[in-house]
Amino acid sequence: MAGPPEPDPLSPDAPLPNPLPRPAGELEALERAWRRPTGWRFPTVVNNTWIGVLYLGTALLFFVLAGVLALLMRAQLALPENDLIGQDLYNQLFTTHGTVMMFLFAVPAVEAMGVYLLPAMLAARDLPFPRLSAYAYWAYAIGGLVFFSSIFYGAAPDGGWFMYPPLTGKQYSPGVNADFWLLGIGFIEISAIAGAIEIIVGVLKNRAPGMTLARMPIFAWAMLVFAAMIVFAFPAVIWGTILLELERAFGWPFFIAARGGDPLLWQHLFWFFGHPEVYIIFLPAAGMVSMIIPAMVQARLVGHGLVAMALLGTGFLSFGLWVHHMFATGIPNLSLAFFSAASFAVSVPTGIQVFAWIATIATGRPRLQVPMLFILGFLFIFVLGGLTGVMVAVVPFDWQAHDTYFVVAHLHYVLIGGMVFPLLAAIYYWAPAAGGQGLSRRLGTFAFWLLFLGINLTFFPMHVSGLMGMPRRVWTYPAGMGLEVWNLLSTIGAVVAALGVLLVAIDVLLHFRIKGTMAGNPFHAGTLEWLPQGNYAARSIPRVTSREPLWDDPDLAEQVLQGRHFLPGTATGRRESLVTSPVEARPQYLAIIPGPGWAHVLAAIGTAGFFLSLTVEWVLVAAGFGALAVASVLRWLWTGTDLGEIREPAEIGGGLRLPVYATGPESVGWWAMVVLLLVDGTIFACLAFTHGFLWLVNGDGAWPPAGMALPPLPAAALPAALVAASGAAICLAGRLLRRGRALAMSLAVLAALGLLLAGLGTDLQALRAAGLRPEAHAFGAAVFANQFWQGVHAAAVLVMALYLVARSWAGMVDPVRRLTFEVVRLFWLYAVAQALAGMALTHLFPRGLA
Amino acid sequence: MMRARAPGFSAITGALAALLVWAGHFTLIYGAHALACERGFADAALLGLPAVPALVLGASLAALLAVGLVGWRAWRRLDGSLAAEAGEDAPRFLAWLTLATALLAALAILWEAVPVLLLHSCR
Amino acid sequence: MQHSVFSPMGPEAARIAELAWLLFLGGGAIFLLVMLALLLALGGGEGVRRRLGARRAILAGGVAFPVAVLSALLLHVLGVAAALGAGGREPALRIEVTGRQYWWEVRYPAQGITTANEIRVPVGRRIELLLDSGDVIHSFWVPALHGKRDMIPGRVTSLRFSLDRPGVLRGQCAEFCGTQHALMAMLVIAEEESAFAAWVARHKVPVAAPADPTLALGWQAFGRAGCGACHAIHGTPWAGRSGPDLTLLGERRSLAAGTLDNHQATLAGWIAGPQEIKPGNAMPAFNTVLDGKELRALAAWLESLR
Structure with missing residues (x-):
């Protein structure tokens, strides 16, 4: 980089990020993007x-x-x-x-x-x-x-x-x-x-x-x-x-x-x-x-x-x-x-x-x-x-x-x-x-x-x-x-x-009245929630230089309201949020976030209806609600996420130009999937604990108990190999995507799906062929609980794979626009690792004890 | 475009290191003790000492050493000064947080190790 | 009748009661100190408030003080737990208690006695209870005796104690076990060694068919109504095990696990309509099986079992 070093736009000594006066129509565009649905559309509200x-x-x-x-x-x-x-x-x-x-x-x-x-x-x-x-x-x-x-x-x-x-x-x-x-x-x-x-x-x-x-x-x-x-x-x-x-x-x-x-x-x-x-x-x-x-x-x-x-x-x-x-x-x-x-x-x-x-x-x-x-x-x-x-x-x-x-x-x-x-x-x-x-x-x-x-x-x-x-x-x-x-x-x-x-x-x-807008700071507090707010929150995103910004900078509220801080409008005409780094909070990109819609409301109705009808054993009704939930979630994702690079990087003030699209560890979607996998991994840890605990309390009894047997190890090797191959195939799909070969990528995804389902299916088949049943003893119950959980993941992978392929055929997945693929791959690789760990728990843990 | 490699993602995990050591220690002593009692090798000898106390004390010493190391490295990043919780400078704040959590983790590990000296293993 | 944590009848309960007083006095003092600090922070003099507002006050009040107090408490508590857990002398009497929805089966294996809802124990002897459950989780709790211990299907837990003096102790199931969890009480009767021995001896005497015509009618009613399918009486052909053993029923102080006082009228009422008195328990009503005369005779005979 040539020239004198630019001042850090986040430093308190740098000039305010944006000058006055603000362009005409900037605030109106922001308000338009964040307008709250009214009347019968009210349930679609997301603010x-x-x-x-x-x-x-x-x-x-x-x-x-x-x-x-x-x-x-x-x-x-x-x-x-x-x-x-x-x-x-x-x-x-x-x-x-x-x-x-x-x-x-x-x-x-x-x-x-x-x-x-x-x-x-x-x-x-x-x-x-x-x-x-x-x-x-x-x-x-x-x-x-x-x-x-x-x-x-x-x-x-x-x-x-x-x-x-x-x-x-x-x-x-x-x-x-x-x-x-x-x-x-x-x-x-x-x-x-x-x-x-x-x-x-x-x-x-x-x-x-x-x-x-x-x-x-x-x-x-x-x-x-x-x-x-x-x-x-x-x-x-x-x-x-x-x-x-x-x-x-x-x-x-x-x-x-x-x-x-x-x-x-x-x-x-x-x-x-x-x-x-x-x-x-x-x-x-x-x-x-x-x-x-x-x-x-x-x-x-x-x-x-x-x-x-x-x-x-x-x-x-x-x-x-x-x-x-x-x-x-x-x-x-x-x-x-x-x-x-x-x-x-x-x-x-x-x-x-x-x-x-x-x-x-x-x-x-x-x-x-x-x-x-x-x-x-x-x-x-x-x-x-x-x-x-x-x-x-x-x-x-x-x-x-x-x-x-x-x-x-x-x-x-x-x-x-x-x-x-x-x-x-x-x-x-x-x-x-x-x-x-x-x-x-x-x-x-x-x-x-x-x-x-x-x-x-x-x-x-x-x-x-x-x-x-x-x-x-x-x-x-x-x-x-x-x-x-x-x-x-x-x-x-x-x-x-x-x-x-x-x-x-x-x-x-x-x-108590909700106005959706707020002015004033009646308790004279020091933190940012007392900035003047509209539906879009603060007019511009303040540059923060202390723990109690409103106490340390008495002019901050006025400057924010005038739009002199970061992102005083909307760069894409849509709802945006400023994504920053986790420790230092340095701006990384502008995330486009979805606005009001019915899909997530229908998904919620479907989810609640599914579980409640299961309670009273209305299986068909439950299936209907379940289908509604899945379809609504897919529609919500299809229309509201992974929009791609819809415009060139945008100026947010202070000389900062930010892209409007990010993938990988910078993106919020990737982080959300990582947190979800932490949840999932903890559930799997509970599953493994269940298996170990039941072994422990079953005294000196053999594991599996007398009269029950696991399939021979070679029978377990094939499923493991198939599942591992599925992981390799999805990685291959990633390489194909980087080279822009969308069709080949789709085929690799479908192959990976087939391998995963075949692997889990043959494992289940081997267990049943060995005569193991879940009802007879806690051992069988623990083994089949593991199978159940892998099956849930297989179903999730199935839906994700088909969604991914459909997006790809619709031209919505390419070497740049690949967040959907990355998120699916992350889950997929987790599912593969979990399936292998599950097989080790079923087939190797009892043998290790013996 | 400059790609900000999140500085200090490791700093977050660093601040959690001592507490993660505590979690590992706790899981280990509880799990090993339950196993020893359920499977009846609590009265076996480990290095000439009764198994459960030897195991718990060994694990606790190792955990205290690990926590001590985490705390010591944070202390060095603070130049040995604990003043004013390192203020609002982010790296110093995280170093201070690391040191403080290390002290808390050490206290918890110490307290959890004491009972093994006073109580019978499996009753 | 003793039913409180603060009226201990034996060394174990006494030790815990002592610990409880220590915790209350110590906790109360700490509470007052913290509230005093809060009051001074709100309206104390300049100097006091300056000292309370320093970071050092947090380290002193929030770190140093609790660490010191809790370290001392930890050591003391471990001492108490060690003393309670060590078990002391080997028990001289073992009693098995099985929790059932909603009553207690009590067995003395060495003596060959089975009874229900009342545990007789000799004063001074070291006693061990072996606790398990026949259905769901229950918890054995007699506050004047010791702390509680859960009764868990598939496991046997134990409780060791002794009693200092004769008396009647009330206990109650402490783990929610279904509809009538509230009406699942029991009594522990501590008596001198000789009285206990006499009770054991009485228990061993087989019950024979009575000569008195009313009592004999009761005996017949017991058989005709099929009571023996669930209840046992020592020495008779009736040996059902799904309900309480009724040997020496007349000596018991209460009926239906502490629900009613035990006398002829309450017993007749119970047999006639147990679902009105303790809805959800396993005993069916017999008012349609037995007429009034039979009911009274049955109650009279059962009351005569002493």
């Missing part, structure tokens, strides 16, 4: 501001509904030997309450806050896959409402939100209640994973230029850790759900002890998800607290790095706690002690955050507005719940406290303190960002006091009733054990807290 609010609103609806169930339970338990509600309904009430609060309220609510806030906070136009967020939302809303309504037909699950087999197995739960849980919740987990992929890629690749990891707001750190935890935690429960449904539907005995299964397998899988789940809910809330306190006290967060470290550390250590829930199962004391120690370790990062918040408050000038009241309430309740958390991590004490009302008290202190109060603070704090007008200070203050007193009155007495001998999940309790007064107090407290929720609801209905 994160709208989807985020819908998402949060739906989650809050489920909070209220599940809260009503809790009130019914408290009414039943107000008096001893009460017969207001019978045992059958009661068991459905507590199962549905727990399930809805965890899966339909807590996780979606924090995910919604992420979808809503992250783009604004990172000064992105939107998250990278807006239709994916919208799809996740609609699938969740439809599926969740149908799931909830099952309680009106007495068909709600009644085996507890933890669904322990054998109680939830076919023998002891023959009805559809358990299936509602397994299928209904199963796909809502898929929706959560879709959201997690969106958030990870968004946080790493869509930050404003100059917003390095060191300058990234704590909430974004929290959401990043949150989403990564979903990626590694949810697969365990998805896999467990698949196993239990396979057992219920086809009699594969994973959890039936008499046929080599073990009920504890479920508990390991469930709690490997279930314990991180608590932190999955808490970390985003903690992230919100770390954003709200600085604004409320007008001081920077003390220990920003410590807090980021605490979030990362919690994210990891919380995976070392799952046996915490199994202290009473008779596992050796030493094993329990490992988990006890890990539980102690995870309380250190939490302590760091608490003291960082206290320190921040001490350095500032606290204003006791409604968000701050909820933050103070949060600190009181959460610290108390955290301390009882340390208590239940103490193994001998937990032997007494476990499964009693003491734990009910503890978990509600942690979850209400740790998540609901911060969420309420967040609603009161960020409401002006959505509608320009805040919520009522009077109503909010009243609501706070009712909630604070009500929650403490409800749950503090439960510590006592639990240790006095009251187990959890009982629909009645005897008089004369001294439990009466504590239960009555809890019921009164629940009514008081419910009044608080009612006041919040009234406040929101009266005062």
Whole structure:
């Protein structure tokens, strides 16, 4: 390069990226590209501001509904030997309450806050896959409402939100209640994973230029850790759900002890998800607290790095706690002690955050507005719940406290303190960002006091009733054990807290309005979500040079509004987002992102309908919904993704010219597939764990057990060779594509498909020819679960291959426009590797033992 | 066109290294211990020591060494200064984060190793 | 009747209760300290707030303090766990308990006794319970005795303890096990060695057909209604195993796993309509099989088994 070195356009000393005045029509074009659909087209909306609010609103609806169930339970338990509600309904009430609060309220609510806030906070136009967020939302809303309504037909699950087999197995739960849980919740987990992929890629690749990891707001750190935890935690429960449904539907005995299964397998899988789940809910809330306190006290967060470290550390250590829930199962004391120690370790990062918040408050000038009241309430309740958390991590004490009302008290202190109060603070704090007008200070203050007193009155007495001998999940309790007064107090407290929720609801209905535009910064906060926003988010994407840009550069809001920062318009006339590098946030390319459409809405209806009709065994209806879902997803991808290089690189200001198309590790699509494969790999790890665990618990028994045999090794070699050849063929297809030989590439893809299907098919055939069946013993069940999972991947590869070939014949795949091919190849190679690993597990692992 | 080879993608994984070591250590000690107890070789001797304590302590020492190495390299990148969490400079911030997570991981590994000295292996 | 964690009847429960008090006092003190720090941060003097606002305060309060306290607690807890887990002396009495939806089968293998829902134990002896399940997961929990232990199909778990003094301890299933999980209680009756020996001896006496006409009618009703298909009574031809063993039923304090007090009227009511009293349990109603007179006679005879 010749000439004097150009100044780094991201440096604070460089001139502003774009000059004034802005060309005529620039803003209008931007507005046109981002216009929100209205009227009957409203469901097609994809803007994160709208989807985020819908998402949060739906989650809050489920909070209220599940809260009503809790009130019914408290009414039943107000008096001893009460017969207001019978045992059958009661068991459905507590199962549905727990399930809805965890899966339909807590996780979606924090995910919604992420979808809503992250783009604004990172000064992105939107998250990278807006239709994916919208799809996740609609699938969740439809599926969740149908799931909830099952309680009106007495068909709600009644085996507890933890669904322990054998109680939830076919023998002891023959009805559809358990299936509602397994299928209904199963796909809502898929929706959560879709959201997690969106958030990870968004946080790493869509930050404003100059917003390095060191300058990234704590909430974004929290959401990043949150989403990564979903990626590694949810697969365990998805896999467990698949196993239990396979057992219920086809009699594969994973959890039936008499046929080599073990009920504890479920508990390991469930709690490997279930314990991180608590932190999955808490970390985003903690992230919100770390954003709200600085604004409320007008001081920077003390220990920003410590807090980021605490979030990362919690994210990891919380995976070392799952046996915490199994202290009473008779596992050796030493094993329990490992988990006890890990539980102690995870309380250190939490302590760091608490003291960082206290320190921040001490350095500032606290204003006791409604968000701050909820933050103070949060600190009181959460610290108390955290301390009882340390208590239940103490193994001998937990032997007494476990499964009693003491734990009910503890978990509600942690979850209400740790998540609901911060969420309420967040609603009161960020409401002006959505509608320009805040919520009522009077109503909010009243609501706070009712909630604070009500929650403490409800749950503090439960510590006592639990240790006095009251187990959890009982629909009645005897008089004369001294439990009466504590239960009555809890019921009164629940009514008081419910009044608080009612006041919040009234406040929101009266005062919350979505305008989609925002001006002003009522709390005088320092972060970018308080920039003036339109449907397109900020007019221009600010150059970020500090952690609190609005505090450090008082003119920033005005400059952004005038369009003097990056990308003040649209280069292609379509919706675009600025993709930056993951660590330094240097601009890489302009990603074109899809706008409103029906395809993802239909896909959501199809997905929800598919799982729900399976629950009630309407197989044909389910097939119809499934076809609708697949067809809609394909249409959505066909029209909205991988548009290719539709124009030459565009100027975004500051001398930066960015391409409008990228492939490989630079592109967001590639990242999304990598995250998806992490999910998939974790599920496969759970599969391998299942196989190993069942071997381990089957004592000294032979593996395979007597009377069962694997096919001879040579019979397994052919399938392995075919599958490996499939991997080679898809790589060959890549070389052909680079040379521009589209037809040859298509043929190679089809050949690779044939090889993969033949490999998996011959393996299955060999196992069946050897006489192995899944129903007889857990060994066979484990082997065929592996086959099942490979089959699911084969089906996915089949659809992808045909899609790819069709795109190629339509002239939409070429040496430049090859993102679709790269993404398919990535999945394909994973499927090949997984198939080979699966074969090793089936054929080599048992032989290695012998 | 200049292709920005994401500087410090390795820096992200670097910041996670110590915690990944913790995860490996935890999986290993829990898995090996369960295996030893279920399969009855907990009372066998390893290098003249009872199998489970020897294994757990050996694994913990190795993990502490690995975490120590991660932390030490981060410390050197910080020029031995822990002041002000390395501020807003991205590489220094990541180095600081690496060091801090290494300390947390070391604490967790240490705490998880202690029980083996005090408890019977398989009861 | 003892049913609380804080009224321990033996050394194991006492040790845990002691630990619980330590946790409450320590946890309470820490809670107050943190809340005090928060109050001072909100409205304390300049000097205090400056010190609380320093990064060093985070390291002191959020790192150094918890690490010190938790390290000490970890060592102490491991000591308690080691003492509880070591098992102490070899048990002098082994009792097998099987959880079933929704009652407890209790067997004394060395004594050759099977009973239900009430566990008699001698004071002072080292006792081991071997726990398993006949259907779904249950959890054995008698707070005044020890912590809880799950009963898992396909596995045998154990619990070792001893009792210091005679008394009646109430326990309850602690793992959700289905419809009537709430009505699955049991009693542990701790008595002196001699009383226990006498109970064992009474248990071994075969039950014979009664001479009294009312009681004899009850005996016949038991046979006619087919009760013996599910219930066993020592010394009689009736040896069903799917329901509770009814030997010495008259001595038990409660019926239907702690659901009712045990006397003739409640027993007759239970036999007539168990699904009204404890819906979802496995026992069918006998009000259509037996007339009122037979019911009363059956209850009278069963109550006479003591």
